[in-house]
Amino acid sequence: MGKIIDFGTNEDFIKNYTELKSSRKMGELYGCDKSSVLNHAHKIGFDPNSVSKKPKLSEKDKKRIISLYNEKTSNELAEEYGVSRGMITKLWYDANLKGKKVIRQPKDDFTNKRFTRLIALYPTEERDKSGSIKWMCKCDCGNMKTIAGPDLKSGKIKSCGCLSIESLEKGRGLNFQDLTGKIFGKLTVLERCEDKLIGQDQTPAVQWLCKCECGRTTKVLASNLKK
Numbered sequence: 001m002g003k004i005i006d007f008g009t010n011e012d013f014i015k016n017y018t019e020l021k022s023s024r025k026m027g028e029l030y031g032c033d034k035s036s037v038l039n040h041a042h043k044i045g046f047d048p049n050s051v052s053k054k055p056k057l058s059e060k061d062k063k064r065i066i067s068l069y070n071e072k073t074s075n076e077l078a079e080e081y082g083v084s085r086g087m088i089t090k091l092w093y094d095a096n097l098k099g100k101k102v103i104r105q106p107k108d109d110f111t112n113k114r115f116t117r118l119i120a121l122y123p124t125e126e127r128d129k130s131g132s133i134k135w136m137c138k139c140d141c142g143n144m145k146t147i148a149g150p151d152l153k154s155g156k157i158k159s160c161g162c163l164s165i166e167s168l169e170k171g172r173g174l175n176f177q178d179l180t181g182k183i184f185g186k187l188t189v190l191e192r193c194e195d196k197l198i199g200q201d202q203t204p205a206v207q208w209l210c211k212c213e214c215g216r217t218t219k220v221l222a223s224n225l226k227k
Contacts, residue, residue: 005032010044017041023048057081062091069097108149110135116158118147164203177222179208184225186213193219 007013007030020026023034041048065077065088074088110120118137126134128148137147139160151157179189187210195204206222
């Protein structure tokens with residue numbers, strides 16, 4: 001024998017189907033597959049096709065959606081009105097609205113908020129690789145830098161890069177190794193040169209000016225010389 005499914009009263013079943021408008025969702029509600037739902041519907045004389053799956057927009061709704069062309073995305077409006085994205089874009093297309101540029105508002109407002117040494121001033125049009133909005137920030141040292149909102153919020157970036165430089169300077173007395181005159185393969189270390197700033201947080205890394213056996217000079221990171 002197959003699994004006995006309790007669909008409740010016919011009135012409750014029809015009410016639930018009318019609200020969910022989907023045999024799949026009904027299956028999830030009753031813990032069965034959609035074919036069982038459809039079979040029961042036919043058994044009680046209910047036609048699932050009688051349930052409209054396309055919500056209608058009033059003329060007032062349509063006018064509002066058209067007016068929000070430059071303020072919201074089609075996905076946002078589709079979710080708000082419970083309709084498909086295609087229905088929204090068709091309204092805009094029929095109204096001859098094309099090629100818009102939406103001015104998106106950041107999810108979090110960081111205006112004038114402090115993040116360690118940084119104060120977020122305003123959101124920019126820049127985005128990081130994940131699409132997050134970058135904020136123009138002013139560091140306590142006076143430098144300006146654009147930083148992604150999530151990096152500010154998580155504390156991943158605390159300054160324009162000056163904090164890392166200061167931390168490195170404090171640790172040099174203990175960790176700095178003078179490589180002047182040492183030979184690494186075909187390279188001879190001549191002198192230390194300016195640090196190279198690496199990564200989004202501009203972390204400084206020690207560089208050395210080296211001379212190759214061929215006579216040319218080049219700058220090499222200390223970490224690469226020691227490999």
